[in-house]
Structures are given as structure tokens and as C-alpha cells.
Amino acid sequence: xxxxxxxxxxxxxxxxxxxxxxxxxxxxxxxxxxxxxxxxxxxxxxxxxxxxxxxxxxxxxxxxxxxxxxxxxxxxxxxxxxxxxxxxxxxxxxxxxxxxxxxxxxxxxxxxxxxxxxxxxxxxxxxxxxxxxxxxxxxxxxxxxxxxxxxxxxxxxxxxxxxxxxxxxxxxxxxxxxxxxxxxxxxxxxxxxxxxxxxxxxxxxxxxxxxxxxxxxxxxxxxxxxxxxxxxxxxxxxxxxxxxx
Amino acid sequence: xxxxxxxxxxxxxxxxxxxxxxxxxxxxxxxxxxxxxxxxxxxxxxxxxxxxxxxxxxxxxxxxxxxxxxxxxxxxxxxxxxxxxxxxxxxxxxxxxxxxxxxxxxxxxxxxxxxxxxxxxxxxxxxxxxxxxxxxxxxxxxxxxxxxxxxxxxxxxxxxxxxxxxxxxxxxxxxxxxxxxxxxxxxxxxxxxxxxxxxxxxxxxxxxxxxxxxxxxxxxxxxxxxxxxxxxxxxxxxxxxxxxxxxxxxxxxxxxxxxxxxxxxxxxxxxxxxxxxxxxxxxxxxxxxxxxxxxxxxxxxxxxxxxxxxxxxxxxxxx
Amino acid sequence: xxxxxxxxxxxxxxxxxxxxxxxxxxxxxxxxxxxxxxxxxxxxxxxxxxxxxxxxxxxxxxxxxxxxxxxxxxxxxxxxxxxxxxxxxxxxxxxxxxxxxxxxxxxxxxxxxxxxxxxxxxxxxxxxxxxxxxxxxxxxxxxxxxxxxxxxxxxxxxxxxxxxxxxxxxxxxxxxxxxxxxxxxxxxxxxxxxxxxxxxxxxxxxxxxxxxxxxxxxxxxxxxxxxxxxxxxxxxxxxxxxxxxxxxxxxxxxxxxxxxxxxxxxxxxxxxxxxxxxxxxxxxxxxxxxx
Numbered sequence: 018x019x020x021x022x023x024x025x026x027x028x029x030x031x032x033x034x035x036x037x038x039x040x041x042x043x044x045x046x047x048x049x050x051x052x053x054x055x056x057x058x059x060x061x062x063x064x065x066x067x068x069x070x071x072x073x074x075x076x077x078x079x080x081x082x083x084x085x086x087x088x089x090x091x092x093x094x095x096x097x098x099x100x101x102x103x104x105x106x107x108x109x110x111x112x113x114x115x116x117x118x119x120x121x122x123x124x125x126x127x128x129x130x131x132x133x134x135x136x137x138x139x140x141x142x143x144x145x146x147x148x149x150x151x152x153x154x155x156x157x158x159x160x161x162x163x164x165x166x167x168x169x170x171x172x173x174x175x176x177x178x179x180x181x182x183x184x185x186x187x188x189x190x191x192x193x194x195x196x197x198x199x200x201x202x203x204x205x206x207x208x209x210x211x212x213x214x215x216x217x218x219x220x221x222x223x224x225x226x227x228x229x230x231x232x233x234x235x236x237x238x239x240x241x242x243x244x245x246x247x248x249x250x251x252x253x254x255x256x257x258x259x260x261x262x
Numbered sequence: 263x264x265x266x267x268x269x270x271x272x273x274x275x276x277x278x279x280x281x282x283x284x285x286x287x288x289x290x291x292x293x294x295x296x297x298x299x300x301x302x303x304x305x306x307x308x309x310x311x312x313x314x315x316x317x318x319x320x321x322x323x324x325x326x327x328x329x330x331x332x333x334x335x336x337x338x339x340x341x342x343x344x345x346x347x348x349x350x351x352x353x354x355x356x357x358x359x360x361x362x363x364x365x366x367x368x369x370x371x372x373x374x375x376x377x378x379x380x381x382x383x384x385x386x387x388x389x390x391x392x393x394x395x396x397x398x399x400x401x402x403x404x405x406x407x408x409x410x411x412x413x414x415x416x417x418x419x420x421x422x423x424x425x426x427x428x429x430x431x432x433x434x435x436x437x438x439x440x441x442x443x444x445x446x447x448x449x450x451x452x453x454x455x456x457x458x459x460x461x462x463x464x465x466x467x468x469x470x471x472x473x474x475x476x477x478x479x480x481x482x483x484x485x486x487x488x489x490x491x492x493x494x495x496x497x498x499x500x501x502x503x504x505x506x507x508x509x510x511x512x513x514x515x516x517x518x519x520x521x522x523x524x525x526x527x528x529x530x531x532x533x534x535x536x537x538x539x540x541x542x543x544x545x546x547x548x549x550x551x552x553x554x555x556x557x558x559x560x561x562x563x564x565x566x567x568x569x570x571x572x573x574x575x576x577x578x579x580x581x
Numbered sequence: 582x583x584x585x586x587x588x589x590x591x592x593x594x595x596x597x598x599x600x601x602x603x604x605x606x607x608x609x610x611x612x613x614x615x616x617x618x619x620x621x622x623x624x625x626x627x628x629x630x631x632x633x634x635x636x637x638x639x640x641x642x643x644x645x646x647x648x649x650x651x652x653x654x655x656x657x658x659x660x661x662x663x664x665x666x667x668x669x670x671x672x673x674x675x676x677x678x679x680x681x682x683x684x685x686x687x688x689x690x691x692x693x694x695x696x697x698x699x700x701x702x703x704x705x706x707x708x709x710x711x712x713x714x715x716x717x718x719x720x721x722x723x724x725x726x727x728x729x730x731x732x733x734x735x736x737x738x739x740x741x742x743x744x745x746x747x748x749x750x751x752x753x754x755x756x757x758x759x760x761x762x763x764x765x766x767x768x769x770x771x772x773x774x775x776x777x778x779x780x781x782x783x784x785x786x787x788x789x790x791x792x793x794x795x796x797x798x799x800x801x802x803x804x805x806x807x808x809x810x811x812x813x814x815x816x817x818x819x820x821x822x823x824x825x826x827x828x829x830x831x832x833x834x835x836x837x838x839x840x841x842x843x844x845x846x847x848x849x850x851x852x853x854x855x856x857x858x859x860x861x862x863x864x865x866x867x868x869x870x871x872x
Contacts, residue, residue, distance in 0.1 A: 065461065091463030103461070105454035108447075116451045119444050120462040175462060318674060320620075320681075372674055373618050380620075381813055381853060384806045502801050506681055513678065547693055553685025560678045561668055 018043040018179060018209040019064070024073035026059055026233075033059040035233035036073070041179075046210040048224035048241075050217075055230040057213040058100060061183045064211070065097040066090045077179065091120070094178030098185050100213075102164045106157040110148055110167050113156055114139040117174035139174065146170040146200060162193040169197065173204075180204075182212040186219055198222055221245075277427040280420040289419065296423045298531035299430040300487050305511040305523035306437045307480035312509070313518030314441060315473045316453025317368075318376045321383025322481055322508050324363065325356040327390060327500020329482025330489040331397055332356070337407035345411040349486050356482020357475050359386070364474035368467050371456070384502055391497040403495040417490070426487050433480055438520050440476070449473055510556045516566025525567050529555075582839070585716030590839055591832065592714070596723040598831020599730025600789055604804070605811035606737065606823045607781030613754040613818030614774040616673045617666065621680040623804025624687035625654050625779045629786025630795045631695045634702055643705035643787075650787045651780035658779030662772040688800050697797050702790035722791055729788060734824055741820055750774075754818050807834075810849055814856050 019041040026034040033056045041047050049057050062068040064075060066087035074083045082090055091097075105113050118135045143152055146166040151159065156167060165185065172180060185201065186194040198219050201210070214220050220227060220241070227244040229237040237247045275282075280292045304326055311317040329352035336351040337343060363386075367378045390397045397403055408417035409425060416425040440446045451459045452466050459466050489495050498504060507530065515526020530552065538548050563570050582590070608622045619625075632653050633646035640646075661683060669675045703709060704722040711718040741747040749770065753760055761767040782804075793803060807830070815826025834849055 067457070067461075086460070088460040088463050088465050091461055097461045099458075099461075103455055103458040105451050105458065107454060108450060112447060112450075115444075116447060116459070117462050119448065120464055171458075171462070373616070373677055376674070376677060377618050377809055377813065381806070381809050384801070384809075385849065385853070388802075388806075502805070506685070509678075509681070510685075545693065547689050550686045550689035550693075553682040553689070556685065557665065557679055557682035560675055560682065561665070564675065 018045070018078055019211070020074075020076040020079075021064070022074045022076075024060070024063060024075065025071045026056075026063055026068060027071050032233050034063065034070070034073075037230070037233070037235055039228055039235060039238065041209050041211060043209055044207050046223055046225045047212070048220040048227045049211065049213050049230055050215075050220060050227060051230035054232075056233040057230055058183055059233075060230065061097070061181050061211070061213055065095060065181055067097075091175065094176075096172035096175045096177035096180050098168050098172045098180070098182045100183040100187055102161075102168050104156040104164060104167060104171070107155055109153050109155055110143055110159065110170075111136075111139050111152040113167055114142050114170050114174045117171045118142075120175065142170050142174045143167075145173070147196065162189050165189060165193070165197065169200070177208070179209045179211070182210065182214075184213055184215065186214065186216055194219065273431045277424055277431065279427065280423050292419060292423050294531060294535055296426045296491060297488075297535070298527050299426050300484055300491065301508070301511060301531060302524045302527035303430050303433045303487070304481055304484040305508050305515070305527050306433055306520075307477045307484065308508045309512045309517055309519075309523045310437060310440065310449075310473055310477045310480075312512050313516075313522065314446060314453065315449040315470060317470060317473065318372070318509075319379040319474075319477075320376045320502075320505050320509060321363070321379030321381075321386075322477070323500050323502070323504035324383035324386040325360055325478040325481035326485035326488070326504060326508075327495070327497070328359045328386065329353070329356045329485030330495040330499050331390065331403060331485075332482065333486035333489045334403045334406040334495045335396065338405070343407040343410045343415075345409040345416070348407065348409065349483065352482045352486035352489075353479050354482075356485070357479040359482075360475045360478020361471070364471045364478070368470040368474060380502065380505070383500070383505060387497060387500040387502070390500050397495070397497065400497060402497065403489075404493070406489045406493045406495060408493075409490045417493075422491055426491065429483065429487055433483070434520065434524070436480070441520065510552060512566075513564075514556060514559050514566055516568030519566075519568045522566050522568045529567065583716075586839075588715050589717055589719065590835055592719060592723065592727075594832030594835035595828075596727040596730075596831075597835055598827040598829075599727045600785065600792070601803075601807055601811050601831050602730045602823055602827035603733055603781065603788060604785035605808040605815075605827060606733070606820070607778035607785070608808045609812050609815075609818055609820070609823040610750070610781070611775055611778035612812070614750065614757055615666070615676075615771055616757075617676045617680070618809075619680045619775070619778060620677060620805065621684040621687060622778070622782050622808055623800035623806070624684040624691075625658070625782035626786045626789075626804040626808075627800040628657075628687055628691060629654050629783030630702070630790045630799065631691050631786075632783065633787040633790055634695070634700055634795055637702060643702075647784070647787050650783040652783075654783030654786075655776045655780035658776035659772050661779075662775035663768070666775065667768065667771065684800065684805075688797075692797060699794060699796040701794050704791040726788060726792065730827075734820070737820055810853055813853055 021037055021039050024034050024037040025032070035056075037056070037060060039047075049060060051057055059068060063070050066082070066085055066089070070083065074081060076082065077090070077093055077095065080093070082093065085093075105116065108116075115135055118138055140152060143149060146169050148163060148166055148170060151163065156164060159167060165187070169185060182201070186197055189197065194216065201212075202223055204210070210223070212220070212223060224241055226239060227241050228235055229244060229247070237244055239247070279295060283291060304322070308319065308322045311319050311322070332355035333348040333352040337348045340347065342348070363379070363382050366382065367375055370378055391400055393399065394401075408415050410416070414421070416422055448459070448464060448469055451464070452469055456466050459469075485499060488499065511526040511530045512523050513526070514529055515524065516522025533552050533555065534548050537551060538546065541547070559566060565572070604626060607625075608619060611617055611619045611622075629650040632650040633643075636646040636649045637643055665679045665683070666676045669679065704720075708722045708725050710721050712721055712724070741750060749760065749765065753770065753774075757767065757770070760770065789803070793799065811826035811830050812823065813826075814830055815824070816822035829852070830849065833852055837849065
């Protein structure tokens, strides 16, 4: 579904991505882990089209999307959950999701209220992430955890083929983390997911395969079990900081 | 149903103002309200950018002026006084100019957007001011033709008012319809978080451009109405002072609301036209008063008069 | 055009450019430090010219006016920043709106105090003559303007590069909030910056007065319009941007007026549009686009 080849990105003299190659099959759930500064967020932003690569190619379902803008990639089925919540602060949760649903049709529907179908679809998506009863609340009035749930709801409402998750549980309580993890685990298996995450419990619960980034390079790539056993991974990342059961 | 009936009644009352008000107020009131309604149309169109889409344009007078000139010049050059021709020309020129300027400015944001719209509009003004052969230059364009529709000459004061009031009602309905449609919600999305909008698949540059063109078109119509009313177009109509005036109107009334630009235009008209008559004639400080009122709203009541009204209403309800 | 005329117009263009630099440098400085486009900059410029008019009328000294006008404007700026802008620290767009209000008030007050007629201010004795230059005579005052602009730019460059204040300014242009974290008194810094910007506008008002006259409308044209065009073309917030913009816009405007007369400003329009399309942050701009 996603084919990344020799992806490079430098910010001035700092190389954030130094020839990253990885392939995600359709329906695959892949975690990307690595220490801070490994290039994980840059990788997601480059896939989403918000950061232009300085080299390499990105393919989505066989189509070269390296030069496409972020909104064009979104139309091809790429959805992005940001590390730092990006919502429409003064709009209600319903309108946040509604904008995502309406995006599939394009915005040039004037002088007509939103169709009923959109309304009920929005309710369903909000309910699925656990925001039932909060539809009318403005995004800025929601708690941090609820905003993360809404962020996920917005991405799901796009009905994407590929979901890019940049630390979806960042700043959440253990309880909220567990809930959102189960929510993601329960998503349609046809959906391809690439997740950047620090919480190893979340990674090993969700991912089929794990890619380890270090200094902009892939240093290990394999099943969750393989990566757990990889000595190099322990050295650069899991090493002393995190104990892996 | 009741709501629509009320809106209909209000519209009829407004449109027929000169006829029922005659026993109580002077004819000056009709002119005053007419000009306030033209300002309201102009401000409503600007609010589509400032309040809805979050595009703080300080160059909106360019489209108002372009519309005014287009109505006057097409009338004179084609020798026609047909409203559909001259008003159509005004709307078209407003839209085309907004398209040209819009392409240049829609990718920038905030202060940068404000500055660019200001600079580009100022240049439109300079062209109007200097291209004497076409626009009359610094003397202005006088002898703008009468607006005639279906054989009715709308140039008599009361009929002119009716024309303006009908246009105002239509413009307010259009803006209201746009604001509550999915399109209007998409504009709110651009205002709130453009990055997220792009991530959802919206071509936000095109969305902003479309809003810019719609606002330019309506501002062009407002300009044409001004030209019919005074039978004159001044280069100042396209000038910075007029852009500032519309911006002040929107902010003072309340950006992002339907009522804001309307009550704002009432207040601005009062300060510009009524307050001076209460002051000694050698004291010409209405602009300064407007400036102070504006500063006060920006500092202490950024949501404008509508915002003040809303919070007052909420306080009453809480009691 | 004859070569002599070209030479003469080139001088005119450069002296206009020098004036533009004096005018735009204050706007650029304030933006660089505070992320605020001061839309009262043109009104400050106008007020400087009118203050100069009064000083010259009462004392007869142009040189005194050249001190008094920037001083008066500096004091005004130093008062206005804490009175208005500081209350909305961090809300840059609203701060810009405040300056619109300030501009409305200043311009109307000027009209009320000094009247709304076209006035003029003579160049000071010694600079009011002409000198013979290649193929013609040329007003000495314009040469003075040119020299003054160059000297001011040089002085500002020295201050930027060699002094502690300059270091603060350069750091502030990068990130003014950061300076606060480093223990710099940002309240005083911002007030001083705004005062300096206003003083520069006032200085431009005095220096331009003998060339462009003193009249209603000067706050917009040339005041605000030209300083904005300069900083848009050159790039906001940097000294080099203000220099580049002035050097480009001054001659372009002058030759535009000679060559295209009626549509002279279309030339400037073309330049602005071109710069916007090719490099939206200006020729030498490195600004963060503030929301």
C-alpha cells in the first residue's frame, strides 16, 4: 500500500531522514520507533505531504505521490493524526467530524444545509471513539484526552485507506491510553496503519511489524518479537531507558 | 415558518422605510439609512473574509471602487441606463479584480495578508487616481447614469432607497445562506486551522480564493449602488480610508456574525454623519472619534457590539 | 531620453530611495522586533512633518526641527506602546488593528490643529541652492537627502553589528520572547523599539517635507504606501531588506513616472506582484509569517 524508497530530508545541515526505505502491505499495521530525533515525525510529515523530501520517492497504492500536496494525498486516502492536536478549536465536535466527512465530496456545496446522512455518520464516528453525548461541545472545551479522541475521529471520518498516527496516546492517562489502544486495535483490518509511538505496550499491542529508526536510518525492521530480540535496537534505544518484558 | 414570516415582515418594513417614516423624520434620514445600508452590504462582504474565513483584508475598497467605476463607465460608454447592464458590469469587474488580487494574496496569512491586500488595493486606487482618461482621475467620475429596471427609473431619492434596501436584503440573505452552508463551514475550518483542512483533503488556497472572489463581487455591487446614489465616483471610493472604514465597521459590530456588520454600519454612520452635526462646525474630529471607538473595541470588546449584546443577554439569563 | 536626463533621473531615483529608506527603516525595525506592522507609521511620518513646520515657523531653524520632530515622535511612541500595544502582547493582528485606530486619531488631530491646507517647508539655508552636475543643475537638498540616507544606513549597520543594543535587536528579530527568558526587560525593549520606529518616521517627515510638501493625505501617500511597498519588496524585519527595497523602489518609481506617466504606479505594482509571486517573503526576507 505504501512504498517508501530512499527517502531523504535535511533541514539545513541536519539530516532528519537519511535514505529511509520501507514497504507496508495493505492492511498492515506498522509501528515506527526510535529515540527522540530519530526522524519519526519527519517521516510521518513527509508521508503526509507537509514536509517536502529532499530525495527519494513515496508511492501510495502504486501511484507516485512524492510531488503531491498534502490535500491531494488526503484525497487519495491518507489520513493524519498529529502529535500535537490539530482541531477546529471553536467548532463543535460534530462540525469537526462533519468537515472531514464533507471533504470527501468537496467544499463547494453552497446554500444547502449538510445532508442528514452526514449528520448520522458523524454521530456514529463520534460514538465509536467514545465521544457520544459530547457532539455539541466546542473542541476547545474538551479535555485533553477527549481532544485526542476527536482527533482520531476526524481522521477516521475521512474513511482513509492509510492512517498515519503520530503518537496518538501522547499526554494521555494510562486509562485513556488503554482505551484508545483498544479502539485502534479494533479498527477495520483492511485499513493500513503506520504508527509512531513511545509507549512500548501500545506498540506491541498494535503492530504486526516494527521498524526502528535511528539518526534518520532504518536500523531494524521485523516482527515485534524479532525487534524485541535485536541487540542493536537494545543498544540505541531500548537499552537502558526502557525495559522490555 | 414563523421565523421566515418575521424576516419577511422586517424586510418589508425596511424597504418601505421612506414611505411610512415620512411624517416623523426628515428626508435626511432616508439618505442616511440608504448610505448606512450600502456600507452594511460592503461590510457584510468584507466579513465573509475577515470573520468567516479569517482573512483580514485591508484592501476591500479596491472592489467597491472598481464596482462603482464599472457601473459609471459602462453606463456612459455604452450609453445605457439599464440596471442589469451596469450592475452586472460592476459585479463582474469586482469579481475579476478579486480573482487577480486573490491569486497573489491567498497563500499568505495574518499580518502578511493584511499588508499585501492593503498594498495591492492602494495601487488600484493610484491607477484610478491617475488614469484620468478613463476614471476622471482626481476630479472623480461625475454624471453616473440613472439606474433603470423594467422601465422604472430608480434615481428619485425614495426609489433609490428602495433599490438599495432590496439589494441589502438580498446580500444579507446570500451571506447568511453561505455562512450556514457546508461551504461556510469549510471557510470556518480554514479560519480555525488551515493545516488540518489540508490534511482533510481541502484545497485551502482555492477555498480562500473563492471566498475572496465572492466578497469582491458583492463589494462591487455595493460600489455600484453608491455610484447610483450620488451619481458620482471618487477615487477615494477605492482608497485606503474606505477599506479602513469597512474594516472598522466589521470589527466594531462584531466579526463573524450576520448582525455585526449591520449594527457596525449603523454606529459608523452615526459617528460620521450625525455626531458632526452635534459638534461645533469648526471641530471636525469624527474620524478621530471613530478611531478612539475602534481602539476601545479592539482593546476591551474584540467581539464587537454583537458580542457585548450576547454576553449582556447571558448575564440577564443567569439571574 | 537623453543621457543627461537619464543621469538626472537616476539621481532623483536614488535620492527618493534614500528617503524611502529613512521612512521604511522604522517600520521594518518595529516589525522585526514586535511582529507588528505599524499602520500608524504614515501618520507618524505626517506628524513629524507638521511638528517640523511649527518648529521652523517659531524658531526659523530647520536643524532644530530635525531634532525636535524625531524626539516628539519618539516620546509619543514611548507612551503609546505601553498604553495600547502592551495590553495585547502576543496578539499581533489585534495590535496592528490598534495602530489603524491610532492613525485615524492622529490624522484627524493634525487636521484640527494645523488645518487641512497644503503647506510647504523650505530647504535650510545652504542646502536650498543647486549645483552644476553633468549636463545640468541639480538641487543640493536632494544630494543631502541621499548622503543622509546612506549615513543613516551605515550608522544603523554599525549599531546592528557592533553594539549591545544591536545584538539585542538581532536576537529580538529572531525571537523577542526568548530575550525575556534571558532576563532582558522586554517591556522596556518593546517600548524603546516602538519609540525608535516612530522617531525614524518623524525624521523622515522632516527630511521629506522640502521635497514632497506638507499636506493632508501624505500619511498614506507617500507615507504608509511607500514604506509598505519597500518592506514588501525588500523583506520585512531586516536592515538589508529595507536597504534593498529602497534602492529598488526609489529608482523604479522615478523612472516609472518619467516613462509611463499616467500609470507610473503600475510599474511598482508589477514589481510588488513579481516579488510576491517569486518570493513571498521579499527579496531578502527571512521572516516567520506571523498569524
